[in-house]
Amino acid sequence: MIVDFKVILHTILGNQRRTDGSVHKVPLSGSVYFNTHGLEAENGIREHFQDPDCALMHYAREHYDFWRERYPAQAGQRLCAGLFGENLSTYGMTEANVCPGDVFRLGAAEVQVSWGRVACQTMATRLQDPDAPELMHQQSRNGWFYRVIAPGEARCGDTFRLLDRPAVDWPLSRVQAIIFSDGGTEEELQALSAMPFLATPWRAIAMMRLDSRR
Numbered sequence: 001m002i003v004d005f006k007v008i009l010h011t012i013l014g015n016q017r018r019t020d021g022s023v024h025k026v027p028l029s030g031s032v033y034f035n036t037h038g039l040e041a042e043n044g045i046r047e048h049f050q051d052p053d054c055a056l057m058h059y060a061r062e063h064y065d066f067w068r069e070r071y072p073a074q075a076g077q078r079l080c081a082g083l084f085g086e087n088l089s090t091y092g093m094t095e096a097n098v099c100p101g102d103v104f105r106l107g108a109a110e111v112q113v114s115w116g117r118v119a120c121q122t123m124a125t126r127l128q129d130p131d132a133p134e135l136m137h138q139q140s141r142n143g144w145f146y147r148v149i150a151p152g153e154a155r156c157g158d159t160f161r162l163l164d165r166p167a168v169d170w171p172l173s174r175v176q177a178i179i180f181s182d183g184g185t186e187e188e189l190q191a192l193s194a195m196p197f198l199a200t201p202w203r204a205i206a207m208m209r210l211d212s213r214r
Contacts, residue, residue, distance in 0.1 A: 057143055
């Protein structure tokens with residue numbers, strides 16, 4: 001099922017190493033090449049493991065309003081695009097209207113949503129709150145990953161154009177509510193475990209949960 005879905009890419013961000021050796025995200029200008037391992041412009045500096053299902057990370061720019069309200073002391077320079085490790089930043093795409101398996105054309109590239117981001121201790125450190133990762137999951141404000149299925153160039157101002165949506169009834173917010181809890185009906189868990197486009201770790205969780213109930 002294809003719906004009318006056109007969202008402008010606001011910012012592309014890539015890793016840059018500081019003089020102290022730490023890595024942070026900075027906006028990239030001009031055309032950027034997406035390959036199966038992510039942004040060619042990052043020149044091998046990756047925060048995530050070399051998994052094609054984690055080639056690119058997307059974070060909804062509108063979520064930053066929530067975090068600025070939650071952490072007013074950090075509402076200045078710290079709480080800006082790139083803090084959550086994202087490569088792609090937009091207004092208009094969130095976990096509520098993006099589904100696993102969605103295929104988008106972006107510039108000359110094609111990307112597919114593989115799974116949601118699992119918040120870790122890094123975010124607790126960046127937000128100076130040990131409860132931040134759990135809050136990200138509860139609020140479904142954790143972002144998501146893409147695999148690159150057709151490498152190509154893209155630039156800021158290009159449009160996300162939805163080409164395919166094989167899991168129309170499964171927004172990421174629904175999937176994550178199941179994965180990040182002990183929930184899910186047998187029917188829901190069977191559906192998740194059978195999604196070929198859902199990344200292996202989440203399919204495995206669904207399968208293990210099914211097995212534990214038998």
